[in-house]
Amino acid sequence: MTEPVVSVGVDLLAQAVADQAAPVTRVDWRPPMPGTEDDLATVALDPVRPEADARALERMLGVQALLVDVLPAHEAVGLERGEFMHAGPPISWDRASGPLRGALMGGAVLEGLVDTPEEAEALFEGGLHVRLEPCHHRRAVGPMAGVVSPGMWMFVLEDPATGARTHCTLNEGLGKVLRYGAYSPAVIERLRWMGDVLGPLLQRAVRSADPVDVTAILGQMLQMGDEAHNRNRAGTLMLLRDLGPALVASGADARDVAEALGFVGGNDHFFLNLAMPACKLALDAARGIDGSTMVVAMSRNGTDFGIQVAGTGDEWFTGPAQVADGLYLGDFGPDDANPDIGDSAITETAGLGGFAMATAPAIVRFVGGSVPDALATTRRMREITLGENPRWSVPVLEFAGVPTGIDVSKVCRTGILPQINTGMAGKVAGVGQVGAGLVTPPEEIFPKALARLAELTRGRAAARTPA
């Protein structure tokens, strides 16, 4: 035999093959997460699963995300006065963490619902005139707190093949910003400028230029050291390259244009808010495929970490959000950090961020790691994914595509959790960013999702077998 025997299990049997001078590949098998054996077997043997997973991956990889418009949220996603979107799975004010509360308070001030953030607290506690809803429920994503109010401007991304759309707000920059829970007058003032000047300017530029191919830029930025979650420097500059001429030619006040160009160019994370909806657009195409074990969303609201899966509809599987392990700004420390927050883990769900760590070695140093760690992380994520994305490749790994399509079953089998690169918000409302680092989802949400997949599989089997 020229091709090896793959041996999984007892090493003695692998050794017996090796003793015959035949090549053998040993699988480093470990018992799966406790109590998952039956569900894993049920899902593995589900006759519709292989094709369902293949279709989920294929649909996801087929999506092209074009930036086609910039609109206020009330136009883009129909958000009404008093309605707010937020990151993560559904949550009520009483369970909301500091940064989410801070961002909602700032949002209420921005919308003129109240005059001060303090009044906003009473507004949300009363709950009568406000409504909270996850971004994901309205074809949107938001980084960190992810708060969107009707007046905030949003990028509109569209897949030309299907007309499907997703949305995300414009990125405010780093430090004291609303998405990290800050709501000081400077924060509100910046948001007003973004709504009054930046949003309309970008709208004119986007409408007059050729649509920006966000999927293609993502492919290029991965080759330039960005992993599109915590590092978006190259992507941001490429966006400026694509929109710069149209911005200048828009006929708008030159000082406004200069300010807009300076704002975008000075914010290395500006492109994150395009990477995220591009990832969501791709993953949304894989939703609602019976039998597929592929994760289509990973998302956190600062209290809960939730995932959604292609084969389980809109159900969220949640567990407690973890605190990231990383480096802190100034004299902030672990006690100041809020648990994981934001829809930005949509990038990892699509194979970017932590999954593309190998292409952005700088990011691994957030936890004191090394370049080999970065390579190992991307390779390790292959153990829990269904395939690779040929459009998003990593030069240092011989241009291998990023690991794509997190498989609930493989996570339960290997115990390897998705690696997420993330920013850290202060846990007290109003503080803002305190650091950045690496985090994983709580382990228990994967067996929960698996159990539901297995239940649905058994239901289909029962329906096939006449009583």
Added chain:
Amino acid sequence: MSTDHVELRTGAYADSVTLLQVSRRVQQLPGVVTAQVAMATPLNVEVLERMGFAVPPEATVNHLVVAVRLEDSGALDGVVTEVDRALTDSRRQGSGPAEEEPPHTTASALRRGPASVVLVSVPGASAAVEAMDALEAGCDVMVFSDNVPIEQEVALKRFASARDLLMMGADCGTAVVGGVGLGFANVVAPGPVGIVAASGTGCQQLLALLDHAGVGVATAYGVGGRDLSADVGGLATRTALTRLDRDPGVELAVLVSKPPASAVARELTAYAEALGTPVIPALLGPGRPDLTARAEEVLRALAREVPEWPVRGRHTRAGTGIRLHGLFVGGTMKQEAEALVTAAGVPSDLVDLIDFGDDEYTTGRAHPMIDPTLRLEHLAEVAADDETGVVLLDVVLGHGAEDDPAASLAPAITGLRPSVVVTVVGTRYDPQGLDRQVATLVDAGAEVHLSNAGATRRALEILGAGVTEG
């Protein structure tokens, strides 16, 4: 009283991540209350000012700020030296690219490159998942694991069957594929015979007998003990027979199994008759020809001479006990002996046959072909019993089995009062050395056979003498 030291450096750019690490390292130095080393971006200046440091107004984004708050100013020089060292160190971390980790799943292994076959021996509850990885990747699989639920076996075999793939097992102990033995397998020369076996040790006995007769084996597929049950319906057997039929080197196929469920038998007979390659069904059980007789049938079908099956160390004296104890490591060896004992009409209370490979004896320990301890303990007990007339044993050679089974068995049988009859199932190519194993056991006083049926008949013969004399 603490003192602050703030200095601006030009031409000393480092990225923010590096500087956060440097800051952390400096913060941990003795005598340091707090510290921040950062490029003087507006955000960082704001952070520094919130920490209480006074940042010089000329600071720009191109300045590196070193801000340290010390318990007392005497420590300054040492701390600044450490800052320099930390900044220097930060530029030369890391080494070459990391070794790739081994795959954690069968799917991952097969994504890295194709395989000839996948051998699964994880605990039964997890076996189907790994086997499915193989089948999905278009690869044949042998499931050595036992305790795989039957419905999982059926589902795997249906999936495999629809794709012309072979799912061997579950509980498949032996296969020879592409010249490589998988599981417990004897080393055989290539030859005209193809085997499909629902029994691992049954297959091994056939391999050993054919080898002695000078007939090689092209391929031996295992299908698992339940393949010919009504539940599974012979799905793997069909695929395996088809494979053998397609192999121009296979002149004759042999199907080794317990008698199948009747519906399965009918379907399978019709299926086998439609093949171009003749199939000899070697169905085992009470009242049916034993494996040795089947081997002879194969040899005759190939127009080969049927040899004398070797016997070494023939006993010359009769035993004194009345009871036969058969201690087996091969399930089929035990069943074959049982059928012969029943046919000979020996009262059942005079016979005790145990298969140490049965689940009852393997829970929490290795198979007796690997770990002889339990059988040796049992052997000592029955040997000490005055009623014991004959002890019948099997020793299975080949890859996967003990390195030197005769060496562990010989001391246990040396000088025993009861007669000891041993079947050594092995070929001349087996790594343990067939001749050496036989010689060791003969030296220890055993009568050694290659044929399990021959050994069993001989044990009954000796026992009969014992009964007469007792």
